[in-house]
Amino acid sequence: MSWLDLPAGTGFGPENLPFGVFSTPGTAPRTGVAIGDSVLDLAAATADPVHATGSLNAFMAQGPQAWAALRQQLTRWFTDQRHRGSVEPHLMPRADVTMHLPVEVADYVDFYSSETHAANLGRMFRPDSEPLTPNWKHLPIGYHGRAGTVQVSGTPVVRPAGQRRAPTDEAPTFGPSQRLDIEAEVGFVVGTPSALGTRVPVEDFADHVFGVCLVNDWSARDLQAWEYVPLGPFLGKSFLTSVSPWVVPLAALESARVAPPARDPQPLPYLDDGAHPWGLDITLEVRLNGELISCPPFRELYWTAAQQLAHMTVNGASLRTGDLFASGTVSGPARDQRGSFIELSWGGKEPLPLADGSTRTFLQDGDVVSISATAPGPDGTRISFGEVTGRVEPTP
Amino acid sequence: MSWLDLPAGTGFGPENLPFGVFSTPGTAPRTGVAIGDSVLDLAAATADPVHATGSLNAFMAQGPQAWAALRQQLTRWFTDQRHRGSVEPHLMPRADVTMHLPVEVADYVDFYSSETHAANLGRMFRPDSEPLTPNWKHLPIGYHGRAGTVQVSGTPVVRPAGQRRAPTDEAPTFGPSQRLDIEAEVGFVVGTPSALGTRVPVEDFADHVFGVCLVNDWSARDLQAWEYVPLGPFLGKSFLTSVSPWVVPLAALESARVAPPARDPQPLPYLDDGAHPWGLDITLEVRLNGELISCPPFRELYWTAAQQLAHMTVNGASLRTGDLFASGTVSGPARDQRGSFIELSWGGKEPLPLADGSTRTFLQDGDVVSISATAPGPDGTRISFGEVTGRVEPTP
Structure with a gap:
C-alpha cells in the first residue's frame, strides 16, 4: 500500500x-x-x-x-x-x-472514569464507605491538574518529598514519598477552542478533539492520602505527568470505535451518548523494567471522552487549543489489567511477583515504567500509540 | 511629592x-x-x-x-x-x-487558608465531622483551578448550569445553579520561574512573586456540593474566576507586612516562616449592587502566600511565569467580615438584610458584586488594589 x-x-x-x-x-x-x-x-x-x-x-x-x-x-x-x-x-x-513535548498544554484535566479503578481506590482510601461515591454514576468525576508539569516521555521522575501521615502516626512527617505510583491513562488533546459561556455537546466531540496520546499520571499515594480531603489531589500528583510524544489523530481511530458499557442509571440528557458512542478499543501495556505486568483495557471505561468533554463544558467553561484531558487510570477487573501499583499490590498488602523472583509494591529508585498501547486500524492493521516512559530518580 | x-x-x-x-x-x-x-x-x-x-x-x-x-x-x-x-x-x-487580563495565566491554584472560612464551610458541607479536616493546620490546602477561565474584572458572570442534588432528592437534576456565590480572595502572580525537581523555600518568596491582585472565585455551591467528593471542586468553580486589572508590585507592600497569626501545632520546618513573616494588612471590601456588605481582613489568614509557595513546590513542581495562586476566601470571625454569601447567609438559612429592606441568600441575575481592597503604604499613604467586579447574567 x-x-x-x-x-x-x-x-x-x-x-x-x-x-x-x-x-x-x-x-x-x-x-x-x-x-x-x-x-x-x-x-x-x-x-x-x-x-x-x-x-x-x-x-x-x-x-x-x-x-x-x-x-x-x-x-x-x-x-x-x-x-x-x-x-x-x-x-x-x-x-x-x-x-x-508535542503540545503546549493549556489546561490539564484528569478524569476518573474506570469503574474498576474508582471502586478499587474507594475500597482502599475510604474502607468504611461504599466503594463508589453517590455521584460516580451520574457524572464523570474529574479535577484540574498542573499543566506546567506535563512533560514528554523520558523526563526523569524525581521522587517527590512531602508530608505524609501513616495511620499509626499522631502527626505528619516530611520526607521522600514511600508510595510512588503510576496511573496508566489515555489523554485527549483539544484543537478547536470554544467560547466562554457555551457548551460542547457530545456530538461535537470530533470537531474539537484533535488527537489521542498516552499519559502516565505519576502519583505519590502517601502524600495524596494525607492532603486530598476536602479539595482533592494536589502535591501527590503535581510533580510530574508524562505524555507520549506521538499524538494519534482521532481520525485514525474510526476502526477502534466500540459501544461503551451500558449505564445504569441512565445519565442526564447532556451526557446521553447513544447516538455518538465513543468507546475506543485501545489496549494498554504496562512494563516495569521491561517486564509486562498489566494490560489495562480502555474499552471498558464507563464514561467516554465525548461525555467527559460535554461535562467539562456544560457549565460554560471554555476550551483552549492545547487543553489536555485524561481518562483517569484504566483498570480492568482482572489483576493483570490494573493500571496502578496501588491496585496491582492492593495498597501494598499483596506484593506483585516479578519474573526475577523479586516482588514490588510501589516504585523503587531506578525503576523504569513504560506504557504502550495499540488499537485496531482499518483492514486488519494496527494503530500504535508508541509509549510513555520514565525512570525513577531519588529525591535530591 | x-x-x-x-x-x-x-x-x-x-x-x-x-x-x-x-x-x-x-x-x-x-x-x-x-x-x-x-x-x-x-x-x-x-x-x-x-x-x-x-x-x-x-x-x-x-x-x-x-x-x-x-x-x-x-x-x-x-x-x-x-x-x-x-x-x-x-x-x-x-x-x-x-x-x-494583565497576565497570561499559566497554572492557577486556589488555596483555602482562612481558618474562619474553612471552619465555616466544614460546618456546612460536613456537619457530622470536625469543622477543620485533620490536615488543615499542617499544610496549606489547595487545588488547581481552570487557568483558561481566569478573566479580567468586568467579564459577565453567566450563571452556570449543571448537576445538583438537594438532600431531599433521590437523583440529581440539571439546571441553572441556584446557589451562585462569590469568594473574595487575594491573588499572587509568579514572575520568576523555577526548575522542575527543585523547591522554592519560604525565604525566596519575593524573588519569585511579582505582584498581588484581587480575585473573585465565583462558585456554584449546589454544583460543588454534589461533585466535590472525592477529587475536589471542578465545575462548581471552573466557569469563571475574575481578577482585578491592576497588579500591585510586592515591593509596594513593604509597609503592609505584619506578623501572621500564631500557629499551633508548629508547622514542619519547610513551612516555618518565623524569619520571613509575610502576613499582609490588606482589608477587602465586598459590595453588592453598590452596598458595602463585608470587610474581610486578609491579615488574619493562617497561612501566608510565602508558605503557600513553599508548599506548592516542595514536591519539586516547577513554577512558570504567569502562575497565579490565590489565598482562598478571606473571612474574619465577625459576620460582616465573611467573604462569601454561603457564609454571610449561613448556607441560605439566615438571609442577609440589605439597605433597601430586601434580603439575599445567593446571587440573583442582575446582581453586581465588586471587591476592592487597600493596604497601608509608607508615610501614612494608602495602597489601593482597585477592584474586581462582575454582573450576573442568566443562563442562556
Whole structure:
C-alpha cells in the first residue's frame, strides 16, 4: 500500500500518521509525522511555517477541515509512488531524533472514569464507605491538574518529598514519598477552542478533539492520602505527568470505535451518548523494567471522552487549543489489567511477583515504567500509540 | 511629592505603581502603570517592546532586579519635576481606557487558608465531622483551578448550569445553579520561574512573586456540593474566576507586612516562616449592587502566600511565569467580615438584610458584586488594589 519499506506489523503505517515535535542536533524543534521507523519532517516537506513553531498548537487551532486536508495529503504522499521523490528526502530514522513535548498544554484535566479503578481506590482510601461515591454514576468525576508539569516521555521522575501521615502516626512527617505510583491513562488533546459561556455537546466531540496520546499520571499515594480531603489531589500528583510524544489523530481511530458499557442509571440528557458512542478499543501495556505486568483495557471505561468533554463544558467553561484531558487510570477487573501499583499490590498488602523472583509494591529508585498501547486500524492493521516512559530518580 | 495633581487620598500614588494591560479604541493592548486617575503608557514612555506584548509576562520573566530598576525609574519620573515634560505626554485618563487580563495565566491554584472560612464551610458541607479536616493546620490546602477561565474584572458572570442534588432528592437534576456565590480572595502572580525537581523555600518568596491582585472565585455551591467528593471542586468553580486589572508590585507592600497569626501545632520546618513573616494588612471590601456588605481582613489568614509557595513546590513542581495562586476566601470571625454569601447567609438559612429592606441568600441575575481592597503604604499613604467586579447574567 505504501512505497515505503515498512517493518512488518508496524503500528505506524499510513493508516496512523501521528503528529509529534522533534529535533536533531543543532536544529529547532518542529512538527513531524511518524511513518514506520521514520519521521517525516513536516516543516520541510510542506514549507508551511505552522509546522515550524515547536508545538502542534498552531496547526491544531486551524480546526478539523485543515486536519482532514493534511491527513489526506499525507496519505497520498505515502501511498502514491509519484510523490516518493519529493517526500523521501524529508524522512529520517526515528532513532536519530529527539522528541519534545508535542503540545503546549493549556489546561490539564484528569478524569476518573474506570469503574474498576474508582471502586478499587474507594475500597482502599475510604474502607468504611461504599466503594463508589453517590455521584460516580451520574457524572464523570474529574479535577484540574498542573499543566506546567506535563512533560514528554523520558523526563526523569524525581521522587517527590512531602508530608505524609501513616495511620499509626499522631502527626505528619516530611520526607521522600514511600508510595510512588503510576496511573496508566489515555489523554485527549483539544484543537478547536470554544467560547466562554457555551457548551460542547457530545456530538461535537470530533470537531474539537484533535488527537489521542498516552499519559502516565505519576502519583505519590502517601502524600495524596494525607492532603486530598476536602479539595482533592494536589502535591501527590503535581510533580510530574508524562505524555507520549506521538499524538494519534482521532481520525485514525474510526476502526477502534466500540459501544461503551451500558449505564445504569441512565445519565442526564447532556451526557446521553447513544447516538455518538465513543468507546475506543485501545489496549494498554504496562512494563516495569521491561517486564509486562498489566494490560489495562480502555474499552471498558464507563464514561467516554465525548461525555467527559460535554461535562467539562456544560457549565460554560471554555476550551483552549492545547487543553489536555485524561481518562483517569484504566483498570480492568482482572489483576493483570490494573493500571496502578496501588491496585496491582492492593495498597501494598499483596506484593506483585516479578519474573526475577523479586516482588514490588510501589516504585523503587531506578525503576523504569513504560506504557504502550495499540488499537485496531482499518483492514486488519494496527494503530500504535508508541509509549510513555520514565525512570525513577531519588529525591535530591 | 509628585508633580502630578493627584486626587486627595488616592490609593494610586507614587508609592503604589501597579501594572496593568490597557488599550484605547483602535490601539493594541499594552502595559500601563496607574498613577492617580491616570495611566502611563509604559510601552510609549519607555519604547521598550517588552511592554508592548499585551501581557505582563515578558516583563515579569525578567526577574526581581528588572522589576526594582523599573520601579525606581518610575518613582523618579513621577516625583522629579524635570521628567514632567517627557512623561506627561504619555499619561491618559484611566476612565478613557479599556483594561485587559494583565497576565497570561499559566497554572492557577486556589488555596483555602482562612481558618474562619474553612471552619465555616466544614460546618456546612460536613456537619457530622470536625469543622477543620485533620490536615488543615499542617499544610496549606489547595487545588488547581481552570487557568483558561481566569478573566479580567468586568467579564459577565453567566450563571452556570449543571448537576445538583438537594438532600431531599433521590437523583440529581440539571439546571441553572441556584446557589451562585462569590469568594473574595487575594491573588499572587509568579514572575520568576523555577526548575522542575527543585523547591522554592519560604525565604525566596519575593524573588519569585511579582505582584498581588484581587480575585473573585465565583462558585456554584449546589454544583460543588454534589461533585466535590472525592477529587475536589471542578465545575462548581471552573466557569469563571475574575481578577482585578491592576497588579500591585510586592515591593509596594513593604509597609503592609505584619506578623501572621500564631500557629499551633508548629508547622514542619519547610513551612516555618518565623524569619520571613509575610502576613499582609490588606482589608477587602465586598459590595453588592453598590452596598458595602463585608470587610474581610486578609491579615488574619493562617497561612501566608510565602508558605503557600513553599508548599506548592516542595514536591519539586516547577513554577512558570504567569502562575497565579490565590489565598482562598478571606473571612474574619465577625459576620460582616465573611467573604462569601454561603457564609454571610449561613448556607441560605439566615438571609442577609440589605439597605433597601430586601434580603439575599445567593446571587440573583442582575446582581453586581465588586471587591476592592487597600493596604497601608509608607508615610501614612494608602495602597489601593482597585477592584474586581462582575454582573450576573442568566443562563442562556
